[in-house]
Amino acid sequence: MIERTTVRLPKDLLTRAKRKALAEERTLTSLIEEGLRLVVSDTPKKAKAKRILPRHSDASGPPLPGIDISNSAALQEMEDLEYIERLKNGFK
Numbered sequence: 001m002i003e004r005t006t007v008r009l010p011k012d013l014l015t016r017a018k019r020k021a022l023a024e025e026r027t028l029t030s031l032i033e034e035g036l037r038l039v040v041s042d043t044p045k046k047a048k049a050k051r052i053l054p055r056h057s058d059a060s061g062p063p064l065p066g067i068d069i070s071n072s073a074a075l076q077e078m079e080d081l082e083y084i085e086r087l088k089n090g091f092k
């Protein structure tokens with residue numbers, strides 16, 4: 001039997017959860033259900049391997065055409081546009 005309930009969540013957490021559900025093309029309910037099942041399960045889930053980034057880049061040469069590395073606002077806008085595109089494509 002499925003029951004309805006009301007929960008109070010911090011606004012930023014709810015916003016992040018909605019974005020994640022949208023990116024994964026699923027409902028907020030299914031995301032919350034999965035999270036609760038993980039928390040209340042008897043068997044602990046394996047921790048994901050921590051991603052290790054290199055300390056430096058081996059890239060060489062100038063930036064790609066049209067990229068002005070001295071304009072941080074433009075770089076941030078490009079990053080935001082890329083993120084939105086990945087959201088639309090479900091991070092594929």
